[in-house]
Amino acid sequence: MLVLRISILFFIISGILNPLFARQGKNTAVNGKEIHDISGIVQDSLGKPVIGATVKIRYGKDSLVTHTDEDGVFYFENFGSATFTITVSGIGFSDVVRRYLNNYLKKTIVLDPIVLKQSVMELAEVKVNGTPSIKYKVDTVEYRAADYTVPPAARLDELLKKMEGMEVGKDGTLVYQGQEVSQAKLNGKAFAGGEVKQAIQTLPASIVEKIQIIDDYGDFAAKTGIKDGAAKKTLNITTKPERSIGTFSYIKAQAGNNDRYANELTLDNLNANRVIHIGGDLSKTVNGIASADPISSSLNGDQFRPASQGNTAMATPAISYANEWNGALSLVASYSYNYLSNDAVVKSYGDNFYSRGLSSFSSENVNDNLLRAHEFKFQMDINPSKANFFQFTVAFVHHSAERQDSALTNALNDFNTGFEYQRSQLNNFLANPSTDYNFSTTYLHLFSKPKRIFSSQFSYSHERNRSDLEAKTRYSYYQDASFLNLVNDSLTNLLTVKSDRLNLYKANLVYTEPLSEFGRLELGAVLKLSNHINSAISETQGNIPGGNALPYTNDFRFNFTDTKLSLVYRYGNNKSDLSLGVALMPSLLSTLEGQKNHNAQFRIVPVIKYSRSWSMVERFQFSYTAYNSEPNAQQLQPFTDRSDPNNLVLGNPMLKTAFTHFFNTNYSRYFPNQKINVSGGIDFRLYKDRVVADLGQFTSELANGITKTTTLTSFANKNGSYQAIGRYGLSKQLNNRAFALSFNGNVVINSMIALSNGSDYRVSTKQFNERFSARIAINNSFELNPYLGHRLISSGYSLADVAPDHTSIAQLALDGKLSFAKNFLCSFEINKNFVKGLSGNVSNPLIINAGIEKSFFKQRSLTLTFNCFDLLQQNNLIQQVITPQSNISTLSNPFSRYFLLGLRLNLQKWSGTPQRNGEPMKRRGDGSFIN
Numbered sequence: 001m002l003v004l005r006i007s008i009l010f011f012i013i014s015g016i017l018n019p020l021f022a023r024q025g026k027n028t029a030v031n032g033k034e035i036h037d038i039s040g041i042v043q044d045s046l047g048k049p050v051i052g053a054t055v056k057i058r059y060g061k062d063s064l065v066t067h068t069d070e071d072g073v074f075y076f077e078n079f080g081s082a083t084f085t086i087t088v089s090g091i092g093f094s095d096v097v098r099r100y101l102n103n104y105l106k107k108t109i110v111l112d113p114i115v116l117k118q119s120v121m122e123l124a125e126v127k128v129n130g131t132p133s134i135k136y137k138v139d140t141v142e143y144r145a146a147d148y149t150v151p152p153a154a155r156l157d158e159l160l161k162k163m164e165g166m167e168v169g170k171d172g173t174l175v176y177q178g179q180e181v182s183q184a185k186l187n188g189k190a191f192a193g194g195e196v197k198q199a200i201q202t203l204p205a206s207i208v209e210k211i212q213i214i215d216d217y218g219d220f221a222a223k224t225g226i227k228d229g230a231a232k233k234t235l236n237i238t239t240k241p242e243r244s245i246g247t248f249s250y251i252k253a254q255a256g257n258n259d260r261y262a263n264e265l266t267l268d269n270l271n272a273n274r275v276i277h278i279g280g281d282l283s284k285t286v287n288g289i290a291s292a293d294p295i296s297s298s299l300n301g302d303q304f305r306p307a308s309q310g311n312t313a314m315a316t317p318a319i320s321y322a323n324e325w326n327g328a329l330s331l332v333a334s335y336s337y338n339y340l341s342n343d344a345v346v347k348s349y350g351d352n353f354y355s356r357g358l359s360s361f362s363s364e365n366v367n368d369n370l371l372r373a374h375e376f377k378f379q380m381d382i383n384p385s386k387a388n389f390f391q392f393t394v395a396f397v398h399h400s401a402e403r404q405d406s407a408l409t410n411a412l413n414d415f416n417t418g419f420e421y422q423r424s425q426l427n428n429f430l431a432n433p434s435t436d437y438n439f440s441t442t443y444l445h446l447f448s449k450p451k452r453i454f455s456s457q458f459s460y461s462h463e464r465n466r467s468d469l470e471a472k473t474r475y476s477y478y479q480d481a482s483f484l485n486l487v488n489d490s491l492t493n494l495l496t497v498k499s500d501r502l503n504l505y506k507a508n509l510v511y512t513e514p515l516s517e518f519g520r521l522e523l524g525a526v527l528k529l530s531n532h533i534n535s536a537i538s539e540t541q542g543n544i545p546g547g548n549a550l551p552y553t554n555d556f557r558f559n560f561t562d563t564k565l566s567l568v569y570r571y572g573n574n575k576s577d578l579s580l581g582v583a584l585m586p587s588l589l590s591t592l593e594g595q596k597n598h599n600a601q602f603r604i605v606p607v608i609k610y611s612r613s614w615s616m617v618e619r620f621q622f623s624y625t626a627y628n629s630e631p632n633a634q635q636l637q638p639f640t641d642r643s644d645p646n647n648l649v650l651g652n653p654m655l656k657t658a659f660t661h662f663f664n665t666n667y668s669r670y671f672p673n674q675k676i677n678v679s680g681g682i683d684f685r686l687y688k689d690r691v692v693a694d695l696g697q698f699t700s701e702l703a704n705g706i707t708k709t710t711t712l713t714s715f716a717n718k719n720g721s722y723q724a725i726g727r728y729g730l731s732k733q734l735n736n737r738a739f740a741l742s743f744n745g746n747v748v749i750n751s752m753i754a755l756s757n758g759s760d761y762r763v764s765t766k767q768f769n770e771r772f773s774a775r776i777a778i779n780n781s782f783e784l785n786p787y788l789g790h791r792l793i794s795s796g797y798s799l800a801d802v803a804p805d806h807t808s809i810a811q812l813a814l815d816g817k818l819s820f821a822k823n824f825l826c827s828f829e830i831n832k833n834f835v836k837g838l839s840g841n842v843s844n845p846l847i848i849n850a851g852i853e854k855s856f857f858k859q860r861s862l863t864l865t866f867n868c869f870d871l872l873q874q875n876n877l878i879q880q881v882i883t884p885q886s887n888i889s890t891l892s893n894p895f896s897r898y899f900l901l902g903l904r905l906n907l908q909k910w911s912g913t914p915q916r917n918g919e920p921m922k923r924r925g926d927g928s929f930i931n
Contacts, residue, residue, distance in 0.1 A: 034104055036082055039075035039615075040111035042068050042090070049073075050116055053090035059083060064673065069132075075615065077673055082106065088114050132672040134164060136619035138577045138611045139231070140925075141165075141176075141668065143211040148737060150205045151780045153860040153906050155250075156237065159205035162775070164670070164677035164731040167744065172197025174235060176213050177668070177679045178727030178746050181233040183216065187244075188236060188926030189322040192277050193334035193377055196235060198318070202250055202266040202279060204908065207243035210927070212236040215621075238927030241920060245271050246910035254865065254902030260284055262900060272914035272921060272929040273324035280317035286310075286875065286896040310344025310367075326931055330381040338373040350888035353802050355756035356697055357415035365407040372400045391442040401432040412481060414801075417699045418707055421478040428471035436463045451514035461504040469496045475646065477702055488702040496538040496643050500633060503531040512570075519571045522581070526564040533557050534633040538643040556637050557592040560630040560657070568607050575614070581607035587628050591636055591653040599656055601628075617670040622663075629658040631691050635715045650714045658717070661686040675733035683725040689717040694755035695885055718753040718760070725749075738777050745770040754884035761798040763884040768792040780819070787813035795882050805887055807837035807880055823855040838878060838889055845874035853904075863904040873897040 038057065042050045049072025056065045059081040068074045082102040089095045093116035102109050133147040148162040160166045160174065167175040174181040174196050184191050184199035192198035215231035252264040266279035320334035349362040375397045382390040406427045413420035440459035447453070471494040479485035509525045534556045568581030582604065589599040608624040634641070637651030666681035696712040724747075731742040748767040753760055769791050776784045789811040796804045815829040829849040851867035875896035880889045914921045914929055921929045 034080055034082060036079050036102075036107060036109050037075065037077050038079055038084075038109045038111065039073065040086075040114060042072045042074065042088055042114050042116060044093070044116055045118065050090050050093065053088055053093070053116065056087045058085050058087070066673075069616065073616075077671060082109065086111075086114070088116065090116055093118060132617050132670060133675070134670040134672075134677060135616040136613055136668055136670065137616070138572075138574075138613055138619070139215040141213045141619075145205070145208040145211060149777075149780065151860070152206065153855070153863070153904075154205040155201055156203040156205050156208065157200040159208060160200060160211065162737065162740070163211065164733070164742070165668075165679055165729055165744075167771075168200065172201055174200060176233055177666075177681065177729050178744065179233050179681075181213065181235050183232060183234045185234060185236040185926070186275055186322075187238055187273065188924065188928040189273070189275065189324075189330075189332050190320070190334070190377075190379075191237070191275065191322075192279065192318055192320050193336055193375065195318075195336075198266075198277075198279065199235065199237065202264075203237065203268075204248060204250075204906065206908075207239050207248075207270075208237055209240040209243075210238040212238065212926070236926055238923075239270065241913040241923075243270075243910060244914050244929070245912055246908065248906070248908040251905040251907075252902065254867070254900040256898050256900040258898050260286075260898045260900060262902070272931065273322070273330070275320070275322045277318070277320045279319075280315065282315050284311070284313040286312075286869070286898070310342050310346075313339075313341040315339040324928065324931065328383045332377075332379045334375075334377045336373075336375045338371065338375070340369070340371040342369040343367070346890055348888055348890040350886060351802075352695075352886045353756070353797060353799055354415070354695055354697060355759045355761070355799060356417065357413065357801055359411055359413045359415075361409055361411040363407055363409040365405060367403060367405045370402045374398045387446045387448075389442075389444040391440075393438070393440045395436075395438040397434075397436045399432075399434045401430075401434075403430045403432070404428070405430075410483060413709060415697070415699075415709060417709070418705075420707060420709060421481055421483060422708075423476045423478065423483055425474040425476075426471065427473075428469060431468040432466070434463070434465040436461070438462075449514065451512065451520055453510070453512045455508075455510045457506075457508040459504075459506045461502070461506075463500075463502040463504075465500045467496070467498045469494065469498075471496075477706055477708060479704075479706065487704060487706045488708070492540055492645060494538070494540050494643055496536065498536045499534065501533040503533075505529045505531075515569075518573045519569065522566070522568045522570055524564070524566040524568065526562075526566075528560075528562040530560040530562075530630065531557075532559070532633055534637070536641075536643075538641075540643055540645060552642070554637070554639060556633055558633070558636055559588075559590045559592065561588040561590075562628050562630075562657075563587065566607055575612065577609070577611040579607055579609040583607050583626075585626070585628065587657050589630060589655070589657050591638065597653045599654070601657055601659075603659065605661075617672060619668050620666070622665045624664075625662045627660055627662070629660065631655045631658070631715070635691055640712075646710055648710065648712045650712060652715045655691060655715060656689045656717045658690050659688040661688070675737070677729070677731045679727075679729040681727045683723075683727075685723045687721040687723075688719055690719070690721050690753070691715055692718045692753060692755050693885070694758060696757050716755060718755070720762075721752045723748070723750050740775040742773045742775075743771070752884050756799070756885075763795070763797055765793065765795040765882055767794075782816075782818050784816040785814070787811070787815075789813070793880065793882065795887065805837070805882075808835070810834040823860060825853045825855065827851045827853075835878060838880065846872055847875055848872055859906070859908075861906045861908075865900070865902050865904060867900045869898050869900075870896040 042053045042055070044050055049070070050068060051070055051072065053068045053072070053074075054065065055068065055074040056063060057076050057079060059079075062080055064076050064079065066074050066076065082104040083100065085097065085099045087095060087097045096114055096116060098114065100111065133144050135142040143163050145159060148159055150158050150162065157168045161168045165177045169175075181196055183194040184196045185194070186199070186203070192202075212235070214234045214236055216234035217231050247267070247269045249268070250264065250266045252262065254262045261282070261284050263282040264280070266277070268278075269276040316336065316338050318334065318336035320332075322330075322332045324330040344367055346365045346367070347363070348365070350360070352359040352361070376395070378394040380392045384390070407425070409424045409426070411420075411422045411424070413422065438459065438461040440457065442455070442457045444453065444455045473492050473494070475490045475492070476486060477488040479487055505528070507525075507527045510522060512520045512522045514520045535554065537553050563586050564583055566581055566583040568579050571578045583606075585603045585605060587601050589597070591597045603626070605626045606624060608622070610623070611619070611621045613619045634649060635651055636653050636655055638653040639651065641649040663684040664681070666679070668677070668679040670677045692715065694714045694716055696714060697709050698712065699707045699709050702708050726747040728746070729742070729744040731740065733740050746767075746769050748765075750763070750765045752763045754763050755761075769789075771787070771789045773785060773787045776782075791809045791811075793807045794804070811831065811833050813829070813831045815827070817825055817827045819825050827850065829847075831847045832844070834844050848871045849867070849869050850871065851865060853863050853865040856862040873896060878889055878891045880887070916931060921931060923929055
């Protein structure tokens with residue numbers, strides 16, 4: 001735990017140094033043994049809160065200063081005496097001085113309201129904002145952007161990097177407290193189709209007033225307050241009022257050697273609620289450089305994200321539009337096109353595990369991928385009256401993917417039936433077009449009785465996937481591991497056309513009846529009907545030991561009905577949100593072809609969800625949800641798929657529906673005086689009737705005692721699998737955020753039941769991922785960011801022939817920026833990896849990127865750039881993937897050293913603050929304007 005020890009040392013040092021950087025009069029030493037949390041409210045003579053009033057607390061030589069928030073509330077943490085004097089002053093008010101004598105045994109002291117009287121003298125307007133930099137609400141975390149300093153031409157991602165709990169990857173990944181943020185909004189509306197990368201890499205940081213991380217349960221929950229299922233992390237950016245009308249553009253044009261280029265163009269127009277975005281990328285770069293990025297290559301929710309491989313050419317034009325008219329009609333629409341061409345040379349090696357022994361392999365693969373995708377989204381909200389709300393959404397996605405592979409694989413099978421030495425040479429071509437579309441409508445009615453609500457939502461989704469595969473494979477069997485003495489040789493040519501169609505119908509009905517000011521009773525019904533239609537035409541030709549697989553055609557259909565009937569009591573105010581109830585969850589899985597099966601299940605589960613914000617800087621959440629998962633067509637099909645003569649697949653139409661219990665808890669606390677943020681969370685999943693693949697084997701003799709083993713994959717339901725994930729984070733800001741320390745990490749424990757030849761075995765994996773980083777920034781002219789990461793992966797199998805596996809990857813990184821001369825900027829990134837525990841030719845790559853740029857004009861709107869990537873050409877970091885049946889390591893080493901020369905251009909023009917009838921327009925909590 002080297003990272004943990006170093007992190008603790010840094011935080012101890014920061015605690016010693018912090019008083020040296022503190023501003024005079026803000027926070028002197030606390031000498032007494034008493035510790036008290038003191039809060040109160042400041043009001044005017046009419047009982048309205050006084051915002052931004054200065055509050056000073058003093059006892060002896062100890063004093064603290066803060067300001068009231070938008071509710072007029074102030075608070076002091078860990079003050080050393082229950083006897084103190086408070087002085088309150090506000091612009092336009094007379095000062096108030098009060099002395100308090102309290103019980104020293106009380107930890108929390110809440111003062112009576114302090115009333116300020118209007119002063120005779122009126123001064124010029126002064127804006128004072130005393131709210132904490134971070135505020136925790138029931139489902140939202142809010143950051144005040146003005147407290148974080150970035151250069152004038154900075155993008156949003158540079159601002160996010162300085163915010164506590166945020167981790168930003170160079171590939172546009174945003175991780176908040178160990179969980180990936182999946183959607184982006186601007187002033188409450190989806191921006192650029194909701195793409196996080198587009199938002200954080202193109203929006204200027206200078207327009208941001210607040211950053212919000214929202215636990216998003218969907219639009220239905222946002223309108224009804226009914227939060228069901230698991231939430232998605234959503235980024236919402238609220239603009240400054242004076243940056244809400246205007247036009248801005250970002251242009252990047254870079255070209256270099258080896259046919260590399262990186263170009264980007266965005267054009268955005270804001271006018272209060274109207275947002276028009278046009279943008280796109282045109283690039284050809286090396287994906288593998290992402291392995292040098294600590295965030296991209298580390299944590300992605302509950303698993304590690306492997307770095308991309310190979311060379312990629314990409315074009316991604318997009319356009320989006322959002323607007324709102326008089327609060328009665330709002331519209332959000334977007335269209336994007338994605339073109340992606342990728343080629344890679346990949347080496348892999350590892351083991352496949354069976355109850356009869358191990359199959360060790362090594363492989364070299366050359367693949368070319370081509371993807372074309374069109375995506376269209378449309379959402380319209382209609383409010384014809386205060387009592388009625390309608391929403392209509394349409395989504396359309398069409399993908400056309402092609403893949404061409406050639407691979408050479410050597411396998412050494414050490415089974416209890418003897419050794420086998422097999423080589424396979426594969427050449428295949430796969431075309432995979434798919435079309436998805438979705439329609440949904442939502443209706444909400446508010447009765448005359450407050451908080452009595454009826455809502456309904458109906459949706460229809462259609463998915464169609466087709467795959468056309470032509471695969472030519474030569475299987476060769478040898479006498480020994482030299483792969484020189486050939487015993488048997490066979491060639492197969494597989495032609496397969498598969499079609500999968502899904503029709504999904506969903507209805508959601510909810511009625512709520514108020515029981516008190518904050519309590520209500522909710523009746524809910526959710527019905528989902530899935531109709532699956534699958535067909536395949538397959539023919540295998542060749543000189544195959546044991547004979548050819550006959551051509552076959554099959555059609556297979558199955559339905560899945562999932563119902564949830566719930567009765568829930570909900571209690572909610574601005575501090576807490578509690579849901580307690582019970583849900584009935586009947587489900588029916590029906591196979592309609594061959595061996596017909598109607599598998600009905602009935603479950604009763606509790607409904608539990610609790611959120612509590614004790615103050616604007618402290619929040620706790622706990623929830624329990626449960627859900628069904630139906631098997632797929634391959635797992636259910638009532639026949640043996642013989643298209644690959646060496647790997648047969650037999651479905652099981654008697655499978656049950658899998659069921660998952662999901663527990664989640666999170667705690668966050670921000671200490672504004674010390675600028676310390678603490679967070680932690682635990683996810684736990686318990687699987688019932690989980691569908692498990694059973695890898696069976698049978699052996700046939702070829703010649704001279706040489707055997708050939710064929711794998712038969714079947715499926716069964718198994719209990720006893722679970723997953724536990726722990727996340728933690730600690731960050732500390734010093735000297736007005738010129739210095740920052742951050743320690744984040746997670747622990748992932750998987751314990752899964754697997755099958756081989758009909759026998760159960762358990763697979764246990766443990767992942768420890770720790771990341772410590774620091775930031776040193778001086779006046780935006782110098783910035784240094786050291787980083788230390790460590791990943792430990794341990795796996796164990798209860799199979800007798802499988803030894804435990806332990807892999808350790810330590811990562812040292814350092815990046816920085818230095819401004820010099822007149823608007824020159826030098827930047828660098830250094831990343832060194834140390835890999836232990838992996839067999840084979842494992843290197844410890846050192847990746848160095850560097851650049852220099854020159855900015856022009858006052859706002860640095862024009863910048864000339866020169867960048868160098870992977871100067872030492874060592875971009876060959878190995879990656880490991882562990883499954884219940886295998887442990888595989890992959891290595892890609894593309895030609896990744898290249899240079900780019902180009903420019904960046906930032907253009908902005910602003911036209912003031914949105915107004916209505918000569919007054920600034922009011923705003924909602926998400927930043928949208930009320931017009």
